[in-house]
């Protein structure tokens with residue numbers, strides 16, 4: 028993820044055609060509010076970890092059309108070969124500076140379906156121009172942070188190293204994945220540029236090529252130990268894994284005579300449960316009970332859970348492809364939808380998009396999310412309209428099924444999740460370090476009931492609409508479907 032400067036053109040052309048339309052019809056300054064949310068947690072899981080706000084802020088803060096962008100836009104033509112955009116509009120874009128208000132869930136916050144992760148409020152033309160890039164950034168970061176959280180969640184505190192750069196979706200995808208993986212719970216990355224760029228820990232062992240470049244394995248381990256006595260994790264599976272462990276023990280002893288301690292071994296093929304158990308016995312018997320067993324090879328949360336169930340003696344998990352590419356669900360379907368338009372008197376007119384699928388019918392209003400907690404456990408989230416507030420009944424109505432309701436007891440405490448980020452285009456929140464975001468992800472996850480965290484068929488965490496908002500939405504659906512006479 029390169030630092031986004033001058034990325035105003037990182038958008039779909041239709042955002043600019045709409046922006047042009049708003050400008051031409053003199054509607055560009057009318058205020059609107061948009062919400063960025065997803066409809067289903069990824070990986071058939073029960074939650075997501077909100078991520079991507081820091082790079083989104085970088086994007087927002089550097090948002091402007093450079094003169095070369097304007098020159099390029101001036102070359103675009105319509106189907107009559109005339110310019111697509113008026114010169115006056117291009118001058119407007121050249122001068123444009125963001126004046127929007129942005130509120131968002133801090134990175135590392137647990138997020139559930141239908142909840143806005145980001146809310147953008149301001150001149151509709153500006154809100155529209157931000158849609159594609161915000162989705163691009165937040166969708167991918169949230170997806171990978173969630174994958175990392177699921178993987179780290181099954182290792183019971185044992186470190187997960189992210190090894191995915193070689194299989195990631197390009198340079199930018201690799202950097203973005205390493206950042207989000209750390210935020211979601213990984214302990215370190217093999218990606219050195221990500222380490223430099225984001226200040227996240229880097230770790231590395233060695234590859235088969237090191238072993239293969241020597242005449243035999245023992246000699247290769249000896250060479251590595253000589254070169255790098257303070258970072259010896261020997262990859263033992265190039266020829267025969269258990270022979271490799273024997274060689275590691277032998278070199279470990281020589282290393283100890285020189286005053287160094289081998290860190291451990293890495294397994295990268297075969298039956299990782301069986302081999303780790305055997306390797307553990309050999310390392311212990313050889314005098315290396317502290318030596319760590321690292322494992323890699325197409326791991327994901329399901330294989331790791333299975334390996335743990337088999338009693339594998341693996342203490343560090345190297346996970347690449349399946350993590351950095353979000354292999355089983357390569358995109359989070361986050362969307363950015365209009366919630367309301369401001370009227371000349373300053374009031375907000377809620378807006379709704381209908382769909383055959385109830386879950387796809389949008390939630391109208393200027394939305395905020397309130398999270399309720401009781402005795403250290405999260406009990407449910409309420410989506411409410413900030414302009415109309417919360418009905419005295421602190422209850423929520425399920426978005427998909429109005430018969431499912433939940434009442435929060437008075438002793439439950441609550442917090443609003445969307446916090447101010449930009450006001451009038453200026454940054455108003457203190458930039459957070461990635462370590463703070465990571466620790467939020469870990470702490471919040473611990474407050475989520477294990478039934479919502481489990482990998483398979485998780486329990487659905489209660490998220491619903493505040494009663495007044497639910498009633499407004501129902502009325503708007505009826506009005507749209509049957510006409511306002513209803």
Ligand SMILES: Nc1ncnc2c1ncn2[C@@H]1O[C@H](COP(=O)(O)OP(=O)(O)OP(=O)(O)O)[C@@H](O)[C@H]1O
Nearest residue numbers: 295296297298299300301324325326330333334337
């Ligand atoms: N005990 C186990 N239980 C469940 N899955 C395992 C176990 N041991 C290894 N695996 C996983 O099974 C898959 C086996 O991978 P693969 O077919 O590549 O075999 P391999 O022995 O690693 O061969 P290769 O030498 O080609 O890497 C990997 O995803 C690995 O993580």
Ligand SMILES: O=P(O)(O)OC[C@H]1O[C@H](OP(=O)(O)OP(=O)(O)O)[C@H](O)[C@@H]1O
Nearest residue numbers: 190295323324325326345346347348349
């Ligand atoms: O398996 P992943 O989760 O993607 O983790 C990264 C993989 O990258 C390395 O393999 P390498 O590129 O040498 O390929 P190979 O081991 O699959 O042959 C390493 O040995 C891991 O197996």
Ligand SMILES: O=C(O)c1cccnc1
Nearest residue numbers: 190217230231232233347
């Ligand atoms: O350091 C490692 O062991 C490593 C790094 C990248 C990919 N696979 C393994």
